[in-house]
Every structure is written in C-alpha cells, then in structure tokens.
Amino acid sequence: MDKLIISPAPHIHGGDSVSKDMTGVIIALVPALLVGLYFFGLGALVVTLTAVASCVLFEYLIQKFMLKGSNTVMDGSAALTGLLLALNLPSNIPVWMVVIGSLVAIGIGKMSFGGLGNNPFNPALIGRVFLLISFPVEMTTWPRPVPFSAAYLDAETAPTTLAMIKDHFGEIPSTLDLFIGNMGGSLGEISAVAILIGLVYLLVKKIITWHIPVSILATVFVFTGILNLANPELYASPVVHLFSGGLMLGAVFMATDYVTSPMNPRGMLVYGVGIGIITVVIRAFGAYPEGVSFAILIMNAFTPLINTYIKPKRFGEKVKI
Amino acid sequence: MKTFRMGGIHPKENKFSAGKQIQVAELPKQVVIPLSHYIGTPSEAVVKKGDVVKVGQLIGKANGLISANVHSSVSGKVNKIDVQLDATGYKRSAVYIDVDGDEWLETIDRSTEIKRECNLSKEEIIRKIQDAGIVGLGGATFPTHVKLSPPPGKKANILIINAVECESYLTCDHQLMLEKGEEILVGTTILMKALEVNRAVIGIENNKKDAIVHLQQLAKNFKGIKVEALKVRYPQGGEKQLIDAIIRRQVPSGRIPIEVGAVVQNVGTTYAVYEAVQKNKPMIERVMTISGKTAPNPGNYLVRLGTYLASVVDQAGGIPEGTGKIVGGGPMMGRSLMNLNVPMAKGSSGVVFIRKEESVRKPVKNCIRCAKCVTVCPMGLEPFLLMSQSERNMWDEMEDNCTMDCIECGSCSYTCPSNRPLLDYIRFGKTTVGGIIRNRATKK
Amino acid sequence: MNLIVIALLTLGIIGAVSAIILYFVAKKFHVYEDPRIDQVEAALPAANCGGCGFPGCRGFANACVKADTLDGLFCPVGGNDTMKNVAGILGKNAVAVAPTVAVVRCGGTCDHRPRMNEYDGVKHCFIAHNLYSGETGCSWGCLGLGDCEVSCEFDAIKVNQVTKLPEVDEDKCTSCGACVKACPKLLIELRKKGPKSRRIYVNCRNEDKGHISRKSCDVSCISCLKCEKVCPYEAITITNNLAFIHDDKCKLCRKCVDICPTNAIVELNFPPRKVKEESMNTKEEQLVG
Structure with missing residues (x-):
C-alpha cells in the first residue's frame, strides 16, 4: 500500500471552486444577454464576442509575459469581466473601443494589482468608466430596440429613460416596457425581469447573499420615493428609477463582485446603502443622467475601510444599543 | 425545525453504516490502554508488570482535577508499562496487557436487564461516575464528573443530550439510540438527578428519523425528557451551537455553557453513565463506526478500549484498495492516522477511509474575497482575515478578532472555493495566541 | 499690486504665527535623548x-x-x-565573546530516515508539528518544511530539497537566533564557531531509547555511552538517552567521532584524515556487518 497521507482536518472539501462560481455568474447573466441579443441583434453579438475574447486574450498575455505566475485564465473570471463589460456598453459602439475597454479593464483594473483577488475596483466598471470619459458621445448614444435587428454601427438611436428624465423630454416608457426591457440603453441593462431571474439563480446557488442587491434597491426606492413625493414634477417615480438605467445590472452583478465588496453581512448592508444613496444623488442632482457605475466604484474604495471597522456579529455577542 | 442561528454547512452525509446492528468485536490478544487523555493530565498507573488484572479493574488513577480513572478492558497479565505511539506519532505512556480469558470483576452486573430505579443521592451518582472514569465520548474526552459539578454560584436548569452526530459517515450514536434507547433515557434521568434539573432535551438531527420516533415513544414514560428533532446542519454537535439550537441562547465568548444554565452531555456518555451507575461497569468499551466510500463492510462495532485499530478494521474487511487517508473520527474534525497500529481510546468514535483522489488537497489559489468563510462560520468570525494575520504573525490583531472563539469545526476550509488552508493557519494562530494569553496570566 | 501685498502679508503672518506656536510646542514637549x-x-x-x-x-x-x-x-x-x-x-569595556554559528542537529536525510507517511498540509513546520510527529518514524527530527528558512533575515539557512534538511551558510549566518526560536523541534543550536570553523557536535536530538531511535533512523544517537567514556575532557554528557558535547570543554580531539557507532557525531571543516585509513575501513565493515 502507498504511504498514508497526513493532513490537518477537515479531510473533505465541499467541491466549490473559483471557476464554478464564475461559471455560475455567467449562467445567471444569460437571460440578460439573451434579451440584449433579441433587442439589439447583430450589434450586441459583435460587442459581446469582442469583449469576452479580448478580455481572455489580454489576461492570458499579461499573465504569461508580465506576471509569469501560473495561468489563471481558465478560472473564468476574465470571461466574466468581458461579459459584464459588454453588457454595460451600448451595442452600436465600434469594435476598437470595446478592445480598448477590455485592455483597460483587465490590464489596469485587474492585472496591475496582481490578478484576481487583489483588485480594489471592479475591473469591468473601470473599463466602462474609462470608455465613458474618453468617448462620451459613442458611450451615450444608444440604439433603439428592434427585435432581431441586423444593424450594428448604423443602428437608429434612442435616448435612455434616465436621459429623458434628466433633460425633461420625450415620453417615459410604460412600466411593463421598463420591466421587460423595451427601451434604449446598454446591452444588458434594459431588462429588469431577465436580471431578476439571474438574481434568483445566484441566490439559489448560494453564489451571493441577498444583502447587497436588496439594500441597494431598497435604498434607491426609498430615496427616490422621498424625492418624488417632494416634487413629482422634477423627480421621476421610484418604480421608474428602479427599472431604468443600469441600476438592476449594477445592484445584482456589478456591486456583488466578490473581490471588491465587503465581506460580512453588516458591511454589505452599509455598502449597499452607500451605493444606493450615491446613485440617487448623481441621478437627481449630478451632471450625468446615470450614476450606478460611479457609485459602485466610489463604494469599492470604501470597502477596505468597511471591512476593517464593521465586524460580523460574533457568536454570543450582545447587541449594543 | 430548530437549528443554530449562525453559519453552518451541510456536507454529504454518507452514513453508509446507518442501521447496521452493533457487532461485538473479537477480543484482541493484547490491548494497550493509554493512560493519557486527549485533554488534561495523564493518569497514574496503579498496576505493575506481571500483575494479573480482571475486566473492569482500576489500572490508572486520575491525577489532578481534569483527569479520569482508567480501567482494564480485558482480563490477563500486565506485560509492561511503556510508551506507545498515539495517532499523532508522539509517545504517550500506556499499559500493555496480554489477554487471557474474559474474567470480569464480580461487582459488575453483566445482565442485559434494564434497571430503571436509582435511589442514589446526587453526590453518590457523581462519585460513581468519577470512579468509573467516564469522559465525554463526543471526542474532546472531558471528564464527565467535572462537567456535573458546576462552579460555585452557578446552577444548571436544563440538561441537553447531544445526539446530533453531525459528522458525515459516523453512525455509532445513532445505532446506540436504536438499540439502547431505554438505557439512554434512564441515564438521562440519572444525569438530571446529578444536576438537580427537571428538564432534559435530547437533540437529534432529522436524518435519524427512526431514532427520533423510537426515543419519542420511550420518552413518554420518563418525566421531563423531551426529544427534539433538529435540522441537519454541521457543526450542530458543537456544544455552543447545540445550546443555541435548543434553548436559543448563545454562550458568550470565553464562557462555559453553565453560564446560560445548560449542561451538555453526549448520548454515548449518557449510556456509559447508565452502565456505571446502574450496573457498576466502568468505561471499558465503546461503540465505534468503521466506514468510508470504499469500505467493504461499513458497520458499528462494540470495541474494548486499547484494542489496536488494525484488528477492528480487519474484522470489518480490512483497508480497502485505493485508500489515501485513514481518519480517526469524522472527516471534518477527526485526525488523519499515520497507521493503524494505534490503540483505540475513549474518544475514538470511528475510522473513516478516504479515497486517494479525495485525500489530496487541491492547489491553493488567491483569496477571491467571496466571504463564504464568513458566511459559514458558526462563531461569526472572519476566517480569511485570521488566516492572513496568522501568516504574518500578527498575534495581537488575531486576539482582537476573537481567534480564541474558533471551535475548529473546519467549515471555512471545507467551503473555500480557492482551497485555502484557513483552519490550518487559524489553529496555528490559536495555539500561539493561547500561549501568549497564558503567559500574560501567569505574569499577573 | 495691492493683491500681491495682501497675499504676501497674510501668508507671512500665518507663517510667523505658526513658527512661534511650533517653537513653544517643541520647547514644551521636548524630550531629552542621550x-x-x-x-x-x-x-x-x-x-x-x-x-x-x-x-x-x-x-x-x-x-x-x-x-x-x-x-x-x-x-x-x-x-x-x-x-x-x-x-x-x-567608554565601557566589552568582553570578547567567542563567535557562534547556528547548527542544525539532525542528520536524518531521506536515505537514513525512510518516510512512512506523506504530509499534505500547509508547508509550515509549526503546523505540521502540532498535528503529528513527522513523516518519518522519528518524532524528534527535522520536518524539512522550512520555518527556519523563512525566519532567517540573512538568507543563511536553506532547506536542501534532496536531503530535506536545512543547511547553514556559515559566512552569512550571524547567529542572531531567529531560526533557533522558529524551529518547533528545537533542533537548532548556536554553537561556538571554533578555530577555523572546526566543530564537533552530536547531530541528533532523539531522546528515545537506543533501540527505538535506531529503528527509525540510521544516524541517530543511541546513547551507547561510548563517546562519554572516550572523551578525555569530560565534554560529553548524556541526558535523556541523548549525548551532548559542551563546546566550552571540547578540545576537538575527534575521538568521539571515531568511536560513534551510528555516525551521529559529526565533524566539520577538519582536514581529511591521513593515518587512520585502516581503522576507518574496519569500522565501516563492522557497520555493514
């Protein structure tokens, strides 16, 4: 018989792995992606494929020639970053911009800090915000949703709901359209229902906990509700705010990114409330019609602080009032 | 259905030996009875080389407060008193006895008849338990009589019997409940009397429905005993977790269960108490499970203390092909054994064979900060943080982050998607921080 | 023009006031240091x-x-x-101290000390030591997981991956004692460096009885007492079945090295022997026999 193996307890492992979790998130994104493909057709397909392929390629190259560690490209996190980046872009954006966005997301947002697990900011959002600041025009003209459209760069454009609210023009889509996703917007953010299906999948598979998405959505609902009650002329109803823009996608998929979110339930609630407040402040009072990306990045910066000062509830701890 | 309120995991149960009748293991040719225990000071040998001993005869006397008597589990001649490698490869003193026949002390009642009446006083019961050398059979082997004598000023108001058996594979307590249900209930009443409480709850996880039904039927004839079905969740067998599950009170950090008025005893211990008090039988044998995915003949065996594990395993069909690791105890908290030439001790609840492909750890990756370890920690700690502090020798910070509360259940390492050895490092930190705290206390 | 004057004046006044405050604060909280x-x-x-x-x-x-x-x-x-x-x-007197060097007292290489188990935990001696006695049958010997290597600030001690034993680089070792504290098996000792770095020491820490330690390792000290008897300077004592050479008494005569039946006593940096070739051979033959 071979030598017996000695190791400290526990002697069994749950079988969870990084690639399993990443694949789980990718599966949860499939409904949102399908809705994007349905409404934006060819453009959505091109942007998604480019983003995923270039993210994976950049991670592979950087890992191989610069970091020189064991290659982590197979764990699926690069593909996930690419997918999230694509879902945050308008579907009529030129391919070369997508490639630049991927390079920034992977190169600056993730690998420059040492790879998965060490990045302080959500890489996909770094890519998106970089593009938004560098190419504001391309990043803020969204195509009109046309089922199975074959148009790409030449697609007819439409404003987003939030832009309509901000600049007081146009007719806000019906709540049902908002819910299904029949409106202008980024590739993956339009359909609230598809994202909610993804959320349910993530919760059932125990990939994330409810704390972050629920606290963000609840904060935005309450805050915009107060504003709406104070001045319905100027501020849209909380339902419109919940279902429009990148809020759903941000709350469910971007803010819950493992690496950049706090690590205990109490901290997660603080983080979620912070994102909600900053989002509404930017949407209601800022220059941009949309603020989820910035809100998440700002709270990402607070995550280490939250982790240090907000501790989980210890067993047997008395709640101090 | 009740369970504890914080963290927890649900590993595959793999209870292959469930429902298998307890088989009496063959008498070995030689036994090696360890004089030291997992916890506390070693006992002092009271026999010498050449002495003839009977089953149940005292061979090691308790030494100090946290220590227990040791009795001969066989009859025969003392071969020598020497060191013996224990499961960890370190040497412990032990008594070697060559078996000759099976002659029991006359005082021990060997009939199977159930003796329900007990007219002894509280002190007499505790005395008898102490004399019989009974220790907690859940694994920590803490002397039972110490647990039954609360510190002055403290009073228990509930007795909790731990029949959870939350570890995968192990079924010895389950089978014991099915076969010796009434004895266990009598044992419970005896313990209630010793503690002067009128309420006892037997906590059983819901994957042992037959045992729950069986004990609930029997408990109708016993006053104050309730059988509670608990949701299957690891580590429910942890003392603090079980108290939380049953009476919804959390024992504060660094305190003992009596603080919230509870005393927890293992169900195997309860049976041993029954035998000691009603039948005068000291702690000389226990039920253990031999199991594993590839085990040829998983089952429950009644084994005399000091029997070499190898001989028990041989009776259960030997070591299966392709075994990479042999675990003494359950796979979550048990120790991996260097070989089977170790005697079984009071705390040995089982032997589990783990296949080679499952026994090698997967390569460690970066922490992706998924916080799953925080979510599953039943004590509300932050294992990822404790591990990195332990790696960097930040002992003060570890103490501030409640390292000493860790119950070493292993849920964090079990669940980590990056296969990080969280518990290894936390245990290292705990040992060091514990030493620092003790040093500080002695300096004061 | 006016603007510049005002700016200069305000900044100047702020500067002056701060300087005065700083001056008094510095005076007030000054700590004298030798x-x-x-x-x-x-x-x-x-x-x-x-x-x-x-x-x-x-x-x-x-x-x-x-x-x-x-x-x-x-x-x-x-x-x-x-x-x-x-x-x-x-202006004080410093007493000269003989220079010391770290010495690892375990000779159990893979050849001498067969592995019986395989350790698959964290590569950390302390963790392995707390868990069990080691991969070999000897519960005293080196675990080879390199806590000493990590503790060394001077890059002077390294685990040899072939023998699985740490080796000390004498030139780099400053005998700071970090590895002594790091070793959970207490194998490392600071010994006198000796003239021309010549040293003799017992390369074993096994306190088991002879027959037990011999079973697990070829080169263990079996406490046969031969070295104690042969030593003319009473530099060797045997306690707990283990010989120890006191470096302050040892005169490096090498008699113990020759007589040790298990080669547990080793000599370092001595010139090769010339005269006793024959006796060495017979000794080896005896060992083989």
Whole structure:
C-alpha cells in the first residue's frame, strides 16, 4: 500500500471552486444577454464576442509575459469581466473601443494589482468608466430596440429613460416596457425581469447573499420615493428609477463582485446603502443622467475601510444599543 | 425545525453504516490502554508488570482535577508499562496487557436487564461516575464528573443530550439510540438527578428519523425528557451551537455553557453513565463506526478500549484498495492516522477511509474575497482575515478578532472555493495566541 | 499690486504665527535623548534582527547606553568588532565573546530516515508539528518544511530539497537566533564557531531509547555511552538517552567521532584524515556487518 497521507482536518472539501462560481455568474447573466441579443441583434453579438475574447486574450498575455505566475485564465473570471463589460456598453459602439475597454479593464483594473483577488475596483466598471470619459458621445448614444435587428454601427438611436428624465423630454416608457426591457440603453441593462431571474439563480446557488442587491434597491426606492413625493414634477417615480438605467445590472452583478465588496453581512448592508444613496444623488442632482457605475466604484474604495471597522456579529455577542 | 442561528454547512452525509446492528468485536490478544487523555493530565498507573488484572479493574488513577480513572478492558497479565505511539506519532505512556480469558470483576452486573430505579443521592451518582472514569465520548474526552459539578454560584436548569452526530459517515450514536434507547433515557434521568434539573432535551438531527420516533415513544414514560428533532446542519454537535439550537441562547465568548444554565452531555456518555451507575461497569468499551466510500463492510462495532485499530478494521474487511487517508473520527474534525497500529481510546468514535483522489488537497489559489468563510462560520468570525494575520504573525490583531472563539469545526476550509488552508493557519494562530494569553496570566 | 501685498502679508503672518506656536510646542514637549544613543546606533549593523534580545538596533543602543557595564549585551551580527566600537563610544569595556554559528542537529536525510507517511498540509513546520510527529518514524527530527528558512533575515539557512534538511551558510549566518526560536523541534543550536570553523557536535536530538531511535533512523544517537567514556575532557554528557558535547570543554580531539557507532557525531571543516585509513575501513565493515 502507498504511504498514508497526513493532513490537518477537515479531510473533505465541499467541491466549490473559483471557476464554478464564475461559471455560475455567467449562467445567471444569460437571460440578460439573451434579451440584449433579441433587442439589439447583430450589434450586441459583435460587442459581446469582442469583449469576452479580448478580455481572455489580454489576461492570458499579461499573465504569461508580465506576471509569469501560473495561468489563471481558465478560472473564468476574465470571461466574466468581458461579459459584464459588454453588457454595460451600448451595442452600436465600434469594435476598437470595446478592445480598448477590455485592455483597460483587465490590464489596469485587474492585472496591475496582481490578478484576481487583489483588485480594489471592479475591473469591468473601470473599463466602462474609462470608455465613458474618453468617448462620451459613442458611450451615450444608444440604439433603439428592434427585435432581431441586423444593424450594428448604423443602428437608429434612442435616448435612455434616465436621459429623458434628466433633460425633461420625450415620453417615459410604460412600466411593463421598463420591466421587460423595451427601451434604449446598454446591452444588458434594459431588462429588469431577465436580471431578476439571474438574481434568483445566484441566490439559489448560494453564489451571493441577498444583502447587497436588496439594500441597494431598497435604498434607491426609498430615496427616490422621498424625492418624488417632494416634487413629482422634477423627480421621476421610484418604480421608474428602479427599472431604468443600469441600476438592476449594477445592484445584482456589478456591486456583488466578490473581490471588491465587503465581506460580512453588516458591511454589505452599509455598502449597499452607500451605493444606493450615491446613485440617487448623481441621478437627481449630478451632471450625468446615470450614476450606478460611479457609485459602485466610489463604494469599492470604501470597502477596505468597511471591512476593517464593521465586524460580523460574533457568536454570543450582545447587541449594543 | 430548530437549528443554530449562525453559519453552518451541510456536507454529504454518507452514513453508509446507518442501521447496521452493533457487532461485538473479537477480543484482541493484547490491548494497550493509554493512560493519557486527549485533554488534561495523564493518569497514574496503579498496576505493575506481571500483575494479573480482571475486566473492569482500576489500572490508572486520575491525577489532578481534569483527569479520569482508567480501567482494564480485558482480563490477563500486565506485560509492561511503556510508551506507545498515539495517532499523532508522539509517545504517550500506556499499559500493555496480554489477554487471557474474559474474567470480569464480580461487582459488575453483566445482565442485559434494564434497571430503571436509582435511589442514589446526587453526590453518590457523581462519585460513581468519577470512579468509573467516564469522559465525554463526543471526542474532546472531558471528564464527565467535572462537567456535573458546576462552579460555585452557578446552577444548571436544563440538561441537553447531544445526539446530533453531525459528522458525515459516523453512525455509532445513532445505532446506540436504536438499540439502547431505554438505557439512554434512564441515564438521562440519572444525569438530571446529578444536576438537580427537571428538564432534559435530547437533540437529534432529522436524518435519524427512526431514532427520533423510537426515543419519542420511550420518552413518554420518563418525566421531563423531551426529544427534539433538529435540522441537519454541521457543526450542530458543537456544544455552543447545540445550546443555541435548543434553548436559543448563545454562550458568550470565553464562557462555559453553565453560564446560560445548560449542561451538555453526549448520548454515548449518557449510556456509559447508565452502565456505571446502574450496573457498576466502568468505561471499558465503546461503540465505534468503521466506514468510508470504499469500505467493504461499513458497520458499528462494540470495541474494548486499547484494542489496536488494525484488528477492528480487519474484522470489518480490512483497508480497502485505493485508500489515501485513514481518519480517526469524522472527516471534518477527526485526525488523519499515520497507521493503524494505534490503540483505540475513549474518544475514538470511528475510522473513516478516504479515497486517494479525495485525500489530496487541491492547489491553493488567491483569496477571491467571496466571504463564504464568513458566511459559514458558526462563531461569526472572519476566517480569511485570521488566516492572513496568522501568516504574518500578527498575534495581537488575531486576539482582537476573537481567534480564541474558533471551535475548529473546519467549515471555512471545507467551503473555500480557492482551497485555502484557513483552519490550518487559524489553529496555528490559536495555539500561539493561547500561549501568549497564558503567559500574560501567569505574569499577573 | 495691492493683491500681491495682501497675499504676501497674510501668508507671512500665518507663517510667523505658526513658527512661534511650533517653537513653544517643541520647547514644551521636548524630550531629552542621550546623543550617544544615536552614535551607538550608527555603529551597529542596522540589521534590526532582534538577535540581541532587544527590539531593533535602537533598542539595543538604548540598553547599551543605560547599562552600567556591557556584560550580557552582545550584538551577534556585528560581533566583537562592533562591540569594541560601541565600548569605545561609551567608554565601557566589552568582553570578547567567542563567535557562534547556528547548527542544525539532525542528520536524518531521506536515505537514513525512510518516510512512512506523506504530509499534505500547509508547508509550515509549526503546523505540521502540532498535528503529528513527522513523516518519518522519528518524532524528534527535522520536518524539512522550512520555518527556519523563512525566519532567517540573512538568507543563511536553506532547506536542501534532496536531503530535506536545512543547511547553514556559515559566512552569512550571524547567529542572531531567529531560526533557533522558529524551529518547533528545537533542533537548532548556536554553537561556538571554533578555530577555523572546526566543530564537533552530536547531530541528533532523539531522546528515545537506543533501540527505538535506531529503528527509525540510521544516524541517530543511541546513547551507547561510548563517546562519554572516550572523551578525555569530560565534554560529553548524556541526558535523556541523548549525548551532548559542551563546546566550552571540547578540545576537538575527534575521538568521539571515531568511536560513534551510528555516525551521529559529526565533524566539520577538519582536514581529511591521513593515518587512520585502516581503522576507518574496519569500522565501516563492522557497520555493514
């Protein structure tokens, strides 16, 4: 018989792995992606494929020639970053911009800090915000949703709901359209229902906990509700705010990114409330019609602080009032 | 259905030996009875080389407060008193006895008849338990009589019997409940009397429905005993977790269960108490499970203390092909054994064979900060943080982050998607921080 | 023009007021520090290894200045030269201490000490030590997981991956004692470096009885007492079934090395022997037999 193996307890492992979790998130994104493909057709397909392929390629190259560690490209996190980046872009954006966005997301947002697990900011959002600041025009003209459209760069454009609210023009889509996703917007953010299906999948598979998405959505609902009650002329109803823009996608998929979110339930609630407040402040009072990306990045910066000062509830701890 | 309120995991149960009748293991040719225990000071040998001993005869006397008597589990001649490698490869003193026949002390009642009446006083019961050398059979082997004598000023108001058996594979307590249900209930009443409480709850996880039904039927004839079905969740067998599950009170950090008025005893211990008090039988044998995915003949065996594990395993069909690791105890908290030439001790609840492909750890990756370890920690700690502090020798910070509360259940390492050895490092930190705290206390 | 004057004036006034406040605060909270501490610190090697028993070089300098004599104060990294400098600065006397070096007292290479198990936990001696006795049958010997290597600030001790035993680089070793504290098996000792780095020591820590230790390792000390008897200087004592050579008494005569039946006593840096070729051969034959 071979030598017996000695190791400290526990002697069994749950079988969870990084690639399993990443694949789980990718599966949860499939409904949102399908809705994007349905409404934006060819453009959505091109942007998604480019983003995923270039993210994976950049991670592979950087890992191989610069970091020189064991290659982590197979764990699926690069593909996930690419997918999230694509879902945050308008579907009529030129391919070369997508490639630049991927390079920034992977190169600056993730690998420059040492790879998965060490990045302080959500890489996909770094890519998106970089593009938004560098190419504001391309990043803020969204195509009109046309089922199975074959148009790409030449697609007819439409404003987003939030832009309509901000600049007081146009007719806000019906709540049902908002819910299904029949409106202008980024590739993956339009359909609230598809994202909610993804959320349910993530919760059932125990990939994330409810704390972050629920606290963000609840904060935005309450805050915009107060504003709406104070001045319905100027501020849209909380339902419109919940279902429009990148809020759903941000709350469910971007803010819950493992690496950049706090690590205990109490901290997660603080983080979620912070994102909600900053989002509404930017949407209601800022220059941009949309603020989820910035809100998440700002709270990402607070995550280490939250982790240090907000501790989980210890067993047997008395709640101090 | 009740369970504890914080963290927890649900590993595959793999209870292959469930429902298998307890088989009496063959008498070995030689036994090696360890004089030291997992916890506390070693006992002092009271026999010498050449002495003839009977089953149940005292061979090691308790030494100090946290220590227990040791009795001969066989009859025969003392071969020598020497060191013996224990499961960890370190040497412990032990008594070697060559078996000759099976002659029991006359005082021990060997009939199977159930003796329900007990007219002894509280002190007499505790005395008898102490004399019989009974220790907690859940694994920590803490002397039972110490647990039954609360510190002055403290009073228990509930007795909790731990029949959870939350570890995968192990079924010895389950089978014991099915076969010796009434004895266990009598044992419970005896313990209630010793503690002067009128309420006892037997906590059983819901994957042992037959045992729950069986004990609930029997408990109708016993006053104050309730059988509670608990949701299957690891580590429910942890003392603090079980108290939380049953009476919804959390024992504060660094305190003992009596603080919230509870005393927890293992169900195997309860049976041993029954035998000691009603039948005068000291702690000389226990039920253990031999199991594993590839085990040829998983089952429950009644084994005399000091029997070499190898001989028990041989009776259960030997070591299966392709075994990479042999675990003494359950796979979550048990120790991996260097070989089977170790005697079984009071705390040995089982032997589990783990296949080679499952026994090698997967390569460690970066922490992706998924916080799953925080979510599953039943004590509300932050294992990822404790591990990195332990790696960097930040002992003060570890103490501030409640390292000493860790119950070493292993849920964090079990669940980590990056296969990080969280518990290894936390245990290292705990040992060091514990030493620092003790040093500080002695300096004061 | 006016604007510039106002700006200059405000800034100037702010500066002046701050300077005055700073001046008084500095006066008020001034702490006198012996200037010799800085001088002594400058003379120290600045390794901050803690080998002297004080937190860093400044802590040691502070202690040197405060102490009446330099007895018991020694910088193992700098050695006698540094201590002489320090003594010069302080006008005290430094007693010369024989230089020491770290010695790993385990000879259980893979050939001598067969592996019985495979360890698959964290590569950390302390964790492995707390878990069990080691991969081999010897519960005293080196685990080979390199806690000493990690603890060494000077890159002087390294685990040889072939023998799985740590090896000390004498030139780099400053005998700061970090590895001594790091080793959970207490294998490492600081011994006198000896003339021309010649040393003799018992390369084993096994306190088991002879037959037990021999079973697990070919080169273990079996406490046969031969070395104790042969030593003309009473430098060898045997306690707990283990021989120990006191380096202050040992005169490096090498009689014990020759007589040890298990080669547990080793000599280092001696020139090769010329005369006793024959006797060595017979000894080896005996061992084989």
